Structures are given as structure tokens and as C-alpha cells.
Amino acid sequence: MITFYPGPSKVYPQVADYAAEAIRTGLTSLNHRSPGFMEIVRETIHLLHQKLDIPADYHMAFVSSATECWEIVAQSLTAAGSTHPYTGAFGKKWMEYAHRIISPTSAPADTLCLVQNETSTGAQIPMDDLADYRQTFEGLIAVDAVSSMAGIRLDWQRADVWFASVQKCFGLPAGLAVLVYSPAALKRAQAIGERNHYNSLLFIHENFSAYQTPYTPNGLGIYCLMRVLQQVAPIAEIDARTRRRAADWYGFFDQGLPGAPGAFRPLINDSAKRSDTVIAIEGSETDIKALKLAAQQAGITLGNGYGDWKNTTFRIANFPAITDDEVDQLRRFLHTYRTGQ
Structure with a gap:
């Protein structure tokens, strides 16, 4: 998992x-x-x-x-x-x-x-x-x-x-x-x-x-x-990797998932205020529930929403211990989730 x-x-x-x-x-x-x-x-x-x-x-x-x-x-x-x-x-x-x-x-x-x-x-x-x-x-x-x-x-x-x-x-x-x-x-x-x-x-x-x-x-x-x-590497190296991956995630969701443009989007609209380490993604309660279930069945645990956003968001940790290969696996899952390819 x-x-x-x-x-x-x-x-x-x-x-x-x-x-x-x-x-x-x-x-x-x-x-x-x-x-x-x-x-x-x-x-x-x-x-x-x-x-x-x-x-x-x-x-x-x-x-x-x-x-x-x-x-x-x-x-x-x-x-x-x-x-x-x-x-x-x-x-x-x-x-x-x-x-x-x-x-x-x-x-x-x-x-x-x-x-x-x-x-x-x-x-x-x-x-x-x-x-x-x-x-x-x-x-x-x-x-x-x-x-x-x-x-x-x-x-x-x-x-x-x-x-x-x-x-x-x-x-x-x-x-x-x-x-x-x-x-x-x-x-x-x-x-x-x-x-x-x-x-x-x-x-x-x-x-x-x-x-x-x-x-x-x-x-x-x-x-x-x-x-x-x-x-671990010095923080300057970790920082560069964290920000690169965050930019990739926001670019991915700003464009919309394949087959479902706009179904999932960053919760924070102002790009300057978006976290580099916790990517919060918003969607309908039905879509969020279905996505998290499909991810779990694929061996991937997504973060639940929290508080007022519990049912209408999921969160992706972008922490240093998570490898680029694991990020790629999640990205591939998200690509195939809607397209079925």
C-alpha cells in the first residue's frame, strides 16, 4: 500500500x-x-x-x-x-x-x-x-x-x-x-x-x-x-524537489483530469497561497468518495478531507519520504481513473 x-x-x-x-x-x-x-x-x-x-x-x-x-x-x-x-x-x-x-x-x-x-x-x-x-x-x-x-x-x-x-x-x-x-x-x-x-x-x-x-x-x-x-539532503535540495513536485501537481489538476475537466480542482484558488507540501483537491462528495475508494482498491491511500472540507476534498501529501516513483504511480492511476485506459 x-x-x-x-x-x-x-x-x-x-x-x-x-x-x-x-x-x-x-x-x-x-x-x-x-x-x-x-x-x-x-x-x-x-x-x-x-x-x-x-x-x-x-x-x-x-x-x-x-x-x-x-x-x-x-x-x-x-x-x-x-x-x-x-x-x-x-x-x-x-x-x-x-x-x-x-x-x-x-x-x-x-x-x-x-x-x-x-x-x-x-x-x-x-x-x-x-x-x-x-x-x-x-x-x-x-x-x-x-x-x-x-x-x-x-x-x-x-x-x-x-x-x-x-x-x-x-x-x-x-x-x-x-x-x-x-x-x-x-x-x-x-x-x-x-x-x-x-x-x-x-x-x-x-x-x-x-x-x-x-x-x-x-x-x-x-x-x-x-x-x-x-x-537526508540539505534543505535547499529538498526544497527544490518539493516545489517542483508541487508545481507539477497543481498543473495537473488545474488542467482537469482526463475525461473529467474540472471534476477535481485545487481547493485554494490563489496559486501564491497554495501549499507546497499538502495538495488539497476539491470535488463533489460523490466524486471524492468514488475516487478514494478506487485508489484504495489500487493500493493507494489518499488523504481524507478535514473539518468543513471532510467530504468534499482529498489531500495528497508531498513530503520528502514519498518517492518520485510513488508520485508517478499515483499520477498514472489518476490518468486511468476516468479514461479506463
């Missing part, structure tokens, strides 16, 4: 060997404050800086999920309140959750929360738009990059906090997230001084400064992340 589900998505096949290696060599039994485990954390952080081109002065930590990062931003980095312009279900959920922690007030927000790549709709915020936010917003900018980090090149300095779970573009099983934060974010955390939770950013930062974790972590996930980072 070939999967194009946008999360959890396809895992790099080498991860099975990495997991077995970690168990066989006893790495999964290391104390999380032992020198051996601290070296794994140190090397993983080094590789993230190197492979994703993250600025040297940006800090890094590993937590359980991007959803936990929503909590960290609200608890440790928001004083006056947060504002959440959103383009889909996950941006809305982040806003609702953050406002349960820090209630909105009439005072200007000091934290701007953006979903760079909205998995539910296949919409993204281009880096140029993020630069505009940077120029006009005076507070901290936090970016949920769950469906784009490690898949496209990010301009890190255009925001203060970035985070992503690893079950998408990193090509790993769920249960781990990468949190990246700037010196300005750390300064804000120090000014707020919030230390009430196990995942308070100051407590996390103190531990990761020594390549330790504040609690017993997903050691297997961190080790597999290190090994995947050792194998």
Missing part, C-alpha cells in the same frame, strides 16, 4: 533499521541524563542546525507534539494576549486553545500566532508574507510549521518561535516535536518568568542548554530523528 496521507504520513523505510539498531545496542535503555544520551541530543540539535539551515543563535528543544508547543507559547511566551489570523481548522484550534490559557483582552496582543502551512485546507503563508508580518507586528511571532518544516526552506529569522511534529516532512512516527526559538523569545520567557509547569520554556531551556531533557523523553524518537537527519 502506498500512502499519501498527510499525517501521520509515510515513514522513511530506513527508520525500521534505525529503531532496531537503537534497541539492539541498548540506546533505548540509556538514562536521559547520561553522557551517551546527552551526546545523541547534542548531535541531533547540531544536525538540525546544519541540515535545515537554522541560525546558530536560535535555540532548540524536543517536546511531545506541536499541540504541546501551542501550550508552551501561551504559558511561557504570552503576557498581554495572542492574535491568531487563520486559514483553516488547525489555526482555529490553536486560537481556541491559547485563549483558554490566556483570555483575550482589549489590550493589544503581544504574540502573533500563525500556521505557516494549514494542513486542513492546503493553504500556506509564503515567506514574503511572513516578512510583512514581521515588519508590521511589534511583538513575538510564533509559527506552527507542522506540515512544512523539513519539507521546504524556512526563513527562520522572520519569526521567533517555530515548531513541528515529526510525522510529516521529517518522515518519522508520531510522538516527537521540534521546537525552535530565538534569543528574543528566550528574553520574553525570562521577562514573564513562568515556571509553573513541567513544560515551562525556562525549565525546558535550562535542561537543553546541557543537552538534557526536563522529563524522560521519547529517546527512540530522538535517536531516529538523528539518524534520519544524517541520511
Whole structure:
């Protein structure tokens, strides 16, 4: 079965060997404050800086999920309140959750929360738009990059906090997230001084400064992340491949499927706002259901729609672990689906 589900998505096949290696060599039994485990954390952080081109002065930590990062931003980095312009279900959920922690007030927000790549709709915020936010917003900018980090090149300095779970573009099983934060974010955390939770950013930062974790972590996930980072190309190469494949997909659907022009079309009309990593395609509920069933029978799993678009869209993950050969197989299936050839 070939999967194009946008999360959890396809895992790099080498991860099975990495997991077995970690168990066989006893790495999964290391104390999380032992020198051996601290070296794994140190090397993983080094590789993230190197492979994703993250600025040297940006800090890094590993937590359980991007959803936990929503909590960290609200608890440790928001004083006056947060504002959440959103383009889909996950941006809305982040806003609702953050406002349960820090209630909105009439005072200007000091934290701007953006979903760079909205998995539910296949919409993204281009880096140029993020630069505009940077120029006009005076507070901290936090970016949920769950469906784009490690898949496209990010301009890190255009925001203060970035985070992503690893079950998408990193090509790993769920249960781990990468949190990246700037010196300005750390300064804000120090000014707020919030230390009430196990995942308070100051407590996390103190531990990761020594390549330790504040609690017993997903050691297997961190080790597999290190090994995947050792194998993947630098982000500039991955970015070029991701954008090429995305352009091909949008060109394919903009032209309409053979025998059914316009039956399936990109959900996002503005080509500049279309995601490079999650291709969301719209159609009638009947057509979408029939297509997904036929794909499943052909050994291909397409992503379901999400939220308000659950029954009228399907989604195609365009993540690095998915091979060009698998993309070609899906394209051939789509060509023959309507023509029967």
C-alpha cells in the first residue's frame, strides 16, 4: 500500500533499521541524563542546525507534539494576549486553545500566532508574507510549521518561535516535536518568568542548554530523528524537489483530469497561497468518495478531507519520504481513473 496521507504520513523505510539498531545496542535503555544520551541530543540539535539551515543563535528543544508547543507559547511566551489570523481548522484550534490559557483582552496582543502551512485546507503563508508580518507586528511571532518544516526552506529569522511534529516532512512516527526559538523569545520567557509547569520554556531551556531533557523523553524518537537527519539532503535540495513536485501537481489538476475537466480542482484558488507540501483537491462528495475508494482498491491511500472540507476534498501529501516513483504511480492511476485506459 502506498500512502499519501498527510499525517501521520509515510515513514522513511530506513527508520525500521534505525529503531532496531537503537534497541539492539541498548540506546533505548540509556538514562536521559547520561553522557551517551546527552551526546545523541547534542548531535541531533547540531544536525538540525546544519541540515535545515537554522541560525546558530536560535535555540532548540524536543517536546511531545506541536499541540504541546501551542501550550508552551501561551504559558511561557504570552503576557498581554495572542492574535491568531487563520486559514483553516488547525489555526482555529490553536486560537481556541491559547485563549483558554490566556483570555483575550482589549489590550493589544503581544504574540502573533500563525500556521505557516494549514494542513486542513492546503493553504500556506509564503515567506514574503511572513516578512510583512514581521515588519508590521511589534511583538513575538510564533509559527506552527507542522506540515512544512523539513519539507521546504524556512526563513527562520522572520519569526521567533517555530515548531513541528515529526510525522510529516521529517518522515518519522508520531510522538516527537521540534521546537525552535530565538534569543528574543528566550528574553520574553525570562521577562514573564513562568515556571509553573513541567513544560515551562525556562525549565525546558535550562535542561537543553546541557543537552538534557526536563522529563524522560521519547529517546527512540530522538535517536531516529538523528539518524534520519544524517541520511537526508540539505534543505535547499529538498526544497527544490518539493516545489517542483508541487508545481507539477497543481498543473495537473488545474488542467482537469482526463475525461473529467474540472471534476477535481485545487481547493485554494490563489496559486501564491497554495501549499507546497499538502495538495488539497476539491470535488463533489460523490466524486471524492468514488475516487478514494478506487485508489484504495489500487493500493493507494489518499488523504481524507478535514473539518468543513471532510467530504468534499482529498489531500495528497508531498513530503520528502514519498518517492518520485510513488508520485508517478499515483499520477498514472489518476490518468486511468476516468479514461479506463
